[in-house]
Amino acid sequence: MPKMKYLLLFHLFAFCLTTGPSLSAEPPKLVVGIVVDQLRYDYLERFGDQFTTNGFRLLMDKGAFMTSARYDYVPTVTAPGHATYLSGTPPSVHGIIGNDWFDRQKRKTVVAVDDANYVGVGSVSTNVHISPHNFIGDNFADEMRLRYGSKVVGVSVKARAAVLPAGKKPAGVYWFEEKSGRFITSTYYMPELPAWMKAFNDQKLVENYRGTNWTRLLPPDAYHYPDERVGEGRLLGETNSVFPHTINYTEDKGYEAILRTPFGNQLVADLARAAIEGEHLGEGENPDLLCVSFSSLDACGHEFGPYSQETQDLTLRLDRTLNEFFNYLDARIGLEHVQIVLTSDHGVAPLPEFAQEQGLGGKRVDEGKLMKDLKKKLSTRFGSSKLLLTSSFHYGHLYYDPDALKRLRITADQVSDFIREWAYSTGDFQAVFTRRQLLNGTAEGFIGSMVARGYNAERSGDIVLIMKPFMISSTGKTGTTHGSPYSYDAHVPVIFYGSSFKPGRYADEFHITDIVSMLCAALKLEPPSGNIGKPVLEALTGN
Numbered sequence: 001m002p003k004m005k006y007l008l009l010f011h012l013f014a015f016c017l018t019t020g021p022s023l024s025a026e027p028p029k030l031v032v033g034i035v036v037d038q039l040r041y042d043y044l045e046r047f048g049d050q051f052t053t054n055g056f057r058l059l060m061d062k063g064a065f066m067t068s069a070r071y072d073y074v075p076t077v078t079a080p081g082h083a084t085y086l087s088g089t090p091p092s093v094h095g096i097i098g099n100d101w102f103d104r105q106k107r108k109t110v111v112a113v114d115d116a117n118y119v120g121v122g123s124v125s126t127n128v129h130i131s132p133h134n135f136i137g138d139n140f141a142d143e144m145r146l147r148y149g150s151k152v153v154g155v156s157v158k159a160r161a162a163v164l165p166a167g168k169k170p171a172g173v174y175w176f177e178e179k180s181g182r183f184i185t186s187t188y189y190m191p192e193l194p195a196w197m198k199a200f201n202d203q204k205l206v207e208n209y210r211g212t213n214w215t216r217l218l219p220p221d222a223y224h225y226p227d228e229r230v231g232e233g234r235l236l237g238e239t240n241s242v243f244p245h246t247i248n249y250t251e252d253k254g255y256e257a258i259l260r261t262p263f264g265n266q267l268v269a270d271l272a273r274a275a276i277e278g279e280h281l282g283e284g285e286n287p288d289l290l291c292v293s294f295s296s297l298d299a300c301g302h303e304f305g306p307y308s309q310e311t312q313d314l315t316l317r318l319d320r321t322l323n324e325f326f327n328y329l330d331a332r333i334g335l336e337h338v339q340i341v342l343t344s345d346h347g348v349a350p351l352p353e354f355a356q357e358q359g360l361g362g363k364r365v366d367e368g369k370l371m372k373d374l375k376k377k378l379s380t381r382f383g384s385s386k387l388l389l390t391s392s393f394h395y396g397h398l399y400y401d402p403d404a405l406k407r408l409r410i411t412a413d414q415v416s417d418f419i420r421e422w423a424y425s426t427g428d429f430q431a432v433f434t435r436r437q438l439l440n441g442t443a444e445g446f447i448g449s450m451v452a453r454g455y456n457a458e459r460s461g462d463i464v465l466i467m468k469p470f471m472i473s474s475t476g477k478t479g480t481t482h483g484s485p486y487s488y489d490a491h492v493p494v495i496f497y498g499s500s501f502k503p504g505r506y507a508d509e510f511h512i513t514d515i516v517s518m519l520c521a522a523l524k525l526e527p528p529s530g531n532i533g534k535p536v537l538e539a540l541t542g543n
């Protein structure tokens with residue numbers, strides 16, 4: 001009898017060796033990549049007990065939740081975030097170093113997804129010129145196509161958020177045009193919108209929200225913060241910062257107002273469903289990929305900050321939208337055939353006035369004034385105020401004019417030494433790194449390594465200045481922003497859901513570039529060309 005038992009065990013063992021783990025043996029039918037723009041990690045914890053069971057909680061409770069996930073580069077802004085999360089590649093390699101950057105050859109600012117070779121499709125504008133061309137290398141979407149012939153679709157209200165995760169040859173990428181209220185694409189992808197996209201646009205769903213009031217989802221006492229505080233901004237056409245907010249469409253701004261409300265996210269979820277049906281995603285033998293980016297939390301957070309009723313309410317309403325969407329996926333494809341990854345492209349700083357009130361040292365820094373002062377001092381020191389190619393900071397980067405330096409017989413090091421001392425004398429800056437330091441790998445400390453990972457030799461500046469914590473670049477009196485190396489901007493949730501992932505909370509060190517390593521291990525894929533991440537083995541089934 002014992003002998004037979006051993007024999008059985010032996011056979012079982014041999015079976016496992018040849019077939020691998022049963023749970024993740026079958027590839028999923030659909031992978032869904034979800035970015036919630038500006039979703040800080042702490043929102044899921046702070047508002048978690050007010051979530052439904054099948055929205056964020058489905059992922060938090062039944063997925064593998066990486067609670068210490070961080071961006072490890074700067075600037076922590078939208079285009080680099082969307083370019084990095086599905087490529088596992090830092091901006092130093094994929095080249096999307098900001099939402100825009102200064103192009104030394106063209107001597108002008110270029111936008112991350114700009115490409116003059118293409119025009120808009122379905123657009124009322126002649127100024128839409130978009131492709132993923134500026135992204136160097138490939139990403140998870142491309143590797144899925146190479147391995148499985150997967151159909152890939154990207155949707156968002158922002159072009160950069162729709163384009164960058166979807167790779168180089170997706171079946172379609174669609175984003176919102178504020179002027180017309182329609183979703184459009186680029187001739188890079190297709191000459192004409194598909195019939196399902198035209199039909200979706202013809203529904204004119206945006207019109208349903210004209211004049212609509214955004215009220216609180218829950219009773220007022222369910223909210224953690226006052227409805228109004230110093231530094232809060234206002235929505236389009238409004239005269240105060242309190243509930244209810246009204247969606248005011250205008251001739252000038254078109255349908256932009258919807259984007260700062262929860263209804264902008266609802267619109268994207270509606271489009272995601274239409275895309276699944278229109279493109280028959282998840283119906284084939286091999287897995288498809290849907291990339292969805294919800295932008296409205298970002299637009300709202302910029303106005304009201306992370307400690308506001310609006311941010312809490314928008315997060316709660318997005319939870320309901322996700323609940324509906326996940327139930328839909330379950331009914332249509334079956335959640336057992338779906339793998340989901342959810343993350344954010346960056347966090348956000350508190351309103352400086354609130355940070356100051358809390359004793360944290362918040363401050364609005366007028367970069368225009370700083371620049372004026374710098375130019376004056378450069379002129380006094382070197383005899384010319386025209387040493388720089390740009391008249392503004394690009395995420396703290398400054399670009400020197402090589403011809404001016406030659407003419408004045410000064411070196412880049414001399415200018416850098418001077419600018420560094422000037423920066424520290426202002427009291428606004430935490431760290432300064434030169435091009436030389438960044439290229440030879442001597443930018444020190446955690447800020448230095450974050451700047452280095454965000455530094456592309458071809459596209460980045462000659463010197464990079466990083467402000468102190470809780471200081472933001474701002475010329476107005478309201479609103480807040482992100483982009484810094486600090487936790488409030490860099491710490492985001494990452495959650496994997498599906499049969500390849502072991503449910504649980506993982507507080508291990510986790511970098512955004514590890515997302516793709518996890519997904520590639522789960523789907524047995526070659527990692528993208530510039531992937532520097534590594535998977536968390538304990539969070540993978542059958543590894």
Ligand SMILES: [Zn+2]
Nearest residue numbers: 037038078345
């Ligand atoms: Zn963003």
